[in-house]
Amino acid sequence: MPKPLRKAVLPVAGLGTRFLPATKAIAKEMLPVVDKPLIQYAIEEARAAGIEQFCMVTGRGKTALVEHFDIAFELEATLRERGKTEALAALSVTSVEPGSMVTVRQQVPLGLGHAIWCARAFIGDDPFAIMLPDDLVLSDTPCLKQLADAYAQTGGNVVAxxxxxxxxxxxxxxxRTGADDGRLVEVTGLVEKPAPADAPSNLSIIGRYVLMPEVIGELARMERGAGGEVQLTDGMAGLIGRQPFHGLRYEGRRFDCGDKVGFLEAQLAFALRRPDLAPAVRAFLKDYC
Known part of the structure; x- marks a missing residue:
């Protein structure tokens, strides 16, 4: 039986330059979709998959990400005095168990693979999830829960x-694919950002992974790949043939919230799933469409 999946790494050191000037003083992961920041969607998704320990790989100017999950005594006391029970309930989901969230600094922008290597002490000898908060998935079953269930079935590495x-x-x-049952596909190779003529398939990895700790040894080589960066894809490729490796065609709709159009589309999609907002959103959309 595979070792239980209890840890998640969230690489959040990026500068968010595509959202300037909004991200001049605010971490891009704190940008809200409707009324929750992207980082909170990621943590809630992780919890739904049984994750208990979180590591944010951060950089300068990212302290708000940690503050968001701390207890705000003054704010809660004020809300309690004023009888704001709904607001208090909204805050309750932002706190985490004491000691369950840690941060490490990436310090230099050497790529996603380097960011994961920076979390090596947190990962230790355990399987772990990676979540990129820019990728927001709207689904009935949270995306990482789908991966965790697949991992429990196959063991080894599973990517969405x-x-x-x-x-x-x-x-x-x-x-590059092998056996394929329509949902789970065997991974026989990985290529980072291939030209269309060189691509072995059109199955792309999104920002959800369940990986074995041995990937850290591959990343520790610090070999530069596409863009001159330490690529996670290259590190994962080193595990193929040594451990089970599968891709999961997840259920749901993914929004690239690192892109302005994707971010705006996510706002509408998530608002339309809310019974308290959907009628008003549909009404005002008629004025624009």
């Missing part, structure tokens, strides 16, 4: 995958 237009393969990590 989606089909992308062939002409867009140069934007993603792409799978």
């Amino acid at each position: 995958v989606v089909e992308v237009p062939p002409e867009q393969t140069n934007r993603y990590g792409i799978l």
Whole structure:
């Protein structure tokens, strides 16, 4: 039986330059979709998958990410005095168990693989999840829970995958595939951002992973890949053939919230899933569409 999945690493050291000037003084992961910041969606998704320990890989100017999950005594006391029970309930989901969240500094922008290597002491000898908060998935069963269930079935490494237009393969990590049952696909190779003519498939990895700790040994080589960075894709490729490795076609709709259009689309999609907001949103959309 696979070792229980209890840890998650969230790489959040990026500068968010595509959202300037909004991200000049605010971490991009604190940008809200409707009324919750992206980082909170990620933590709630992780909890739904049984994750108990969290590590944020941060950089300068990211302290608000940690503050968001701390207890705000003054704010809670004021809300309690004023009888703001709904607001108190909204705050309650932002706190985590004492000692369950740690941070490490990446310090230098050497890529996603380097960010994960920075969390090596937290990972230790345990399987762990990676969540990129920019990727927001709207689904009935949280995306990471789907991966955790697949991991419990297959063991080894499991990554969330989606089909992308062939002409867009140069934007993603792409799978070379083996056996495929329509949902779980065997991974026989990984290529980071291949040109469309060189892509082995159009199955792309999105920002949800369950990986074995041995990937840290691969990343420790500090070999530079695409873009001159230490690529997580290259580190994962070193595990293929040594451990089970599968891609999961997850159920749900993914929004790239690192892109302005994707971020705006997520606002609408998540608002329309809210009974308290959907009627008003549909009404005002008629004025624009």
